[in-house]
Amino acid sequence: MIPFFDLKSQYKGIASEVKAAIEDTLESGWFILGERLKSFEEEFALYLGARCAVGVGSGTDALTLALRAVGVEAGDEVVTVANTAIPTISAIKGAGAKPLFVDVDPETLTMDPVLLEELLERKAKEGARVKAAVPVHLYGQAADMDGIMKAAGKYGAVVLEDACQAHGAEYKGKKVGTIGKAGAFSFYPSKNLGAYGDGGMVVTDDEQVAEKLRLLRNYGQSDRYHSVVDGVNSRLDDIQAAVLSVKLKHLDAWTKRRRELAALYCSLLDADRVKLAVEPKYSKGVYHLYVIRHRERDALQAYLQDNGVETLIHYPIPIHLQEANSSLGLAVGSFPATELAAGEILSLPIYPELTEADIEKVATLINAFDA
Ligand SMILES: *Cc1c(COP(=O)(O)O)cnc(C)c1O
DSSP, rough: OOOOOOOOHHHHHHHHHHHHHHHHHHTTOSSOOOOHHHHHHHHHHHHHHEEEEEESSSSHHHHHHHHHHHTOOOEEEEEEESSOOHHHHHHHHTTTTEEEEEBBOOTSEEEEEOHHHHHHHHHHTTTOOOEEOOOOOGGGGOOOHHHHHHHHTTTTTTTEEOOOOOOOETTTEETTTTSSEEEEEEETTSSSSOOOOEEEEEEOOOOHHHHHHHHHHHHTTTTTTTSSSSOBBBBHHHHHHHHHHHHHHHHHHHHHHHHHHHHHHHHOOOOOTTTTOOTTEEEOOOOEEEEOOOTTTTHHHHHHHTBOOOOSSSSSGGGGGGGGGGGOOTTTSSSSSHHHHTEEEEEEEEOOEEEHHHHHHHEEEEEETOO
């Protein structure tokens, strides 16, 4: 059986380092907003080339608090894509805003800058200003940032990057998360850089945004017993930060391995039978997911499962068609590229611990599939 994730074998390779870091934190007696968090924030900021990094409780909170920190208020409108993970929208709603959507580019499956500009223009004509745009660097590939920044800049929308799947991915040589006003990262265990629990981070070059985030994550307190804004409790704890410091040192090697395995899939899979994963020219992807497309996707997935290969779908139901979003009144047909992709996409196993033989097995099976 080739499982979709395997966090146990990664742990085996780094167990002694991780145990030492946890032990060291336990002995320090300091678990919240301590030295280990501060160190990891500095290391992560340095890794990405951002000025500031603020650790929070999850990727969802990173998005929610970053939206609030850049000035999104209750009732504001925030635009994103329907082809994303549910938490992108949980965060927009969590900040009190109303989500708007634009379709994705049919090839890259990330935010289409032309459609973004059209929406912002239409809204501007109605006399409304969309407060923020949230492009998602889906599957670990950079979204088309130049066009997105230009469109957003023209209509005064702040850009917040959802980089929760894209630790270390590059857009034209620049790490994603550092291009917009702020970038949000998740350290959910199965992400490319994963904690042993929940965690998240916001990066920004804007000291004021960072300062606001430090208030928001800690009850809105400027110092103990002084509340200056309405805040929450959402902090990356020091045990997770210590673990993440250990793992960050391995991230580039893990990413290199993911890219090698992706290249192997590309060379082995028969491109006449399946559409291979897309890496746009402007993107250096980190392959959080390796997503192929096939018209008979459900049959292909069942066949792979029967032959010992676990796959997943990211994501089977577009966000605008989710029950929780029925009140937005967006029917089937609203976002054709997203809806077409949802019926064809299939995520194959890809993580650094897989062997070349594993990839060959998956590719050979797919090439022999007869729908
Ligand atoms: C994982 C993920 C999130 C949320 O991260 P959590 O840490 O699980 O809250 C948000 N957006 C995208 C695209 C994700 O993949």
